[in-house]
Amino acid sequence: MPKRPDSTPRRKKFHLKPSHWGIIFLLPALAHMLIFKFHPLFNAFYMSLHEWDLLNPPTWIGLDNYVRLFNDARFHNSVSVSVRYALSTTLCLTTLGLALGLMFNRATRGIAVMRAAYFVPSIMSTVVIAIIWRFIFHPSFGLQTFFTEPLGYFNVRWLNNSRLALPALVIVGVWRHLGYYSLIYLAGLQAIPEEQYEAAKIDGARPYQSLLYITLPLLRPTFLFVAIVSVINSFQSFAPAQLMTDGGPAGSTLVIPLFLYRTAFQNLHMGYGTAIAVIMFLVLMTITLLQLKLFGMGSGQ
């Protein structure tokens, strides 16, 4: 940016250089970031070393929260539930999303309508989604009877069965995000240059060979991107577990975010809650850094 010569006449009384204005324009965002992002982040680490119920002053207990956490069966359960939820959801989304993306790439008619149909679930509120699906899973009058009864299963109590509740949440998660991820795959597919396929065709490659040796290897970055983003997002899924099953039955859907919420805001163990948050932060951060290492900044655009 060329600096303005000082001899230029100005109308303003304040003589600020453009670079000063740049700083002024940045200030609100900077202040906001410090107050609502960095301060809470550092405070999280600090608070996780305390015991605090909001009523009495916080007491320093060092690493006790972490020690307790690692011996807390409920936390072990939450981690296990969240990992199973995130991995199953991601497995379905990466594979089904790929299949769907490939089909979208072949489709010639009605693409706009279909794209809208697949995409709509991902714009809806998670609360609305949870409410709709709670009724869908109703054992005798829900929409699920439409699919389970022809198969000979009656009165399936999806949300009250500790073996079916988590799969039910996985179904909801996959349904919600499938359209979104398939469109990411589609974008990846469309970025593959047409010449690659033409060259393969001239060499006598069959369609499945093109798919196997050109499409899939070139889609690897997209695949990894979808997998990582899906894992990160799945770990943070809260509303369905809270509103559809309330963590139950018997803790089988007590995902980490719900465990964190209960610990902090229902049992008022602020320090213990933040310790959970810190661990969650470290895990997700590691995954994110992995993603950045694999793709560099600003991937997925």
Place this chain on the structure above:
Amino acid sequence: MTHVLVNVRRRVASLGVHIILYLGGLFSILPLLWMLSTATKPASEVFSFPIRWIPETFQFFDNLQAVFKTVPFATYYFNSLFVSLAGTALTVLFCTLAGYSFAKFDYPGKNIIFVLVLGTMMIPFQAILIPLFLTVLKFNWTNSYVGLIVPGAITSFGIFLTRQYLLSLPSEFIDAARVDGCGEFRIFLTIVMPLAKPVLATLSILTFMNNWNDYLWPLVIINNPRYRTISLGLAMFQGEYSTQFNLLMTASLLATIPVLLIFFVFQKQFVQSMMSSGLKG
């Protein structure tokens, strides 16, 4: 001969692809149709067997009345609209200001600050939920519009998005206006903002949707019914009337309409903006 065969095979494959896609698409919107159908039913038909998609007695308007009678739905609706719109306006204004600053100005430390901004994108919201709640508690912002709006009012994603867009804009307009003696803030309002319209549209759509659908934050800081947003109100409604599915679906439908409207009007931008956000929840 082989030509014809290949053609037939290709047609069959294409037909198969379309059938699968349409079936999948139907499956994708089936829960929405289910919501729509249930919202028009009287309670007696909600619990009827077999499933009836089109009710014998169409009762949508009675359901609507019942919803507004049992819960202060109008309040929730107003709160959500107000919070989402105000939040979006603030996001657009301040993110563009910061993005403009990063794109078109030079000052010491700029790059470091920008990297920090990008870094905050990686902080999962739940990791800072509790300390953020404590900050807001200290400010006395629980149970208030300020508390709902301000903590999320500036997003690093928004700054990043506007910066990338403004980088690609030529600086000539800005320099010309400066030579003409135009004030910096006026340059921003009358030149930069209009030039950035496409990216501002994207940002507004995405921000509005996120604000409208937000649940965890209102759940944590609001317990006064006066300030409940629609998501929060719906969740409380379902807690109290957990088996009145026709009313629950009517309320859910109402809560979904604004996002659906925006989606269908700005479909292309919507899809693109969500794709570009990458880390959308």
